Amino acid sequence: MTDDATPGEDRELAQNDGQRFDRLPATDADRTVEGRVSREAVLDYFADRFGIPPETFDDHSFWEKGAGKIWIYGGAAPTPIEIEAIGMTCLRTRQEHWKPTTDFAQRFGRHATDCVIDLDRDAARRFAAGEDQERDWDGDWGYLIAAHEVAGEREPLGVGLYVHGELRSMVPKGRQREL
């Protein structure tokens, strides 16, 4: 008897399946799907870009459905799994600059220490309405977490894109509000 399955074939890259959720591999070395990011890479991104400590996510798993749509989940589930949603969408990878979601920023943005832009009430109002606005920022360009003060504490509003002296609101249409 010969065994046709070799370790090399085991490691062959599988395809991404847009119909199901797959848990992210722990590290890039554990990757079995081409282009899929690892949990480690996601935690590094949140830590490097926003200063969110990796242990913030100790009780959460990360999943991919489709190419680069990453979800964060705190419950129990086997991988892969074909359901409608698992936790919440948190990040878009597989594009030049990774982009967190508004809902993720609102839920976990309070742990951020870097790349948070503090807005006064009027600027926050325009941001929530989806408006872009001119303003100065001496930090990195790219995706930021916009925040303002609510009931005595900093509260994240969502994700903004800062380029060329302009803060663009990334708040999705359905989440925009006239306040």
Next chain:
Amino acid sequence: MEPLERYRPIVDDFEAFLAACRRPLGNAVRANTIKAPVDRTLDALAEDGVAYEQADWNPRVLRLETDSPGSTWSSFHGFTHGQEEVSAVPPVVLDPQPGERVWDCCAAPGGKATQMAALMDDRGTVVANDNNLGRISALRFNAERLGATSLAVTNADARNYSLDRFGFDAFDRTLVDAPCSCEGTIRKNPDALDNWSEGHVSSVAGIQKGIIRRAIQATREGGTVVYSTCTFAPEENEAVVQHALDEESCRVVDFDLGLEYSPGLTEWDEDTYDESLERAARIYPHQNDTGGFFVAKLEVTAP
């Protein structure tokens, strides 16, 4: 209001009941503790300039004095979620604990499912299922806005629901907030009784019986199933629970609720129900100035 006449024999102070059903309902929201503690939400509402009254029976239920509860910073941040006061009752009766596996088998649009996730400190597994794909987008939208990460969404018929996809074989608790004839929502939706008929009541009762049976089967021995509807019809309430008692291994148990309510019925028309059905709660609109609701709590017993 004609369909409600059949309840004259069972409702105390029936005229007050009818009068309440004719009055529109105020705006209530639930404080979502996944996003902020209740105290901070109250401060945020005060900053918004919105006056509120905190419900005695549940500090997380707030009656707001505003016509647009969605146009507040509290709402934008997901600190609050528009939810009718009585609609917050079933998750409180179910009493899910952090880390448990909980099934909300008719979950859209997700007010109760996210309330359960909050009661569990967003730790554990809340499987929010609905058979209607269209309503699932509303469920997903609400879950993400409220920051629930412990919630998994499925689209299936609860009557033959398979747990295979999750790799565990039973839930600790299940909420059956069943599709119903919605008589109790008349204050919110004046059209609620337009399509009322005995035929509709009887056909929806058949569906309810299928769902409650599957809910009990999918819940572990010693686990809890809460059955609720927003209707007064005994055919959809006590009769459905009686069917579960007859066909599955379970019993009706007591619960505490800081709201005024009437006990469940033990007879209706020609039918009699088990005495334990008195432990169920019938919440009428005139008792707490809310919508109407029925809630029964079941414990799953050994087969």
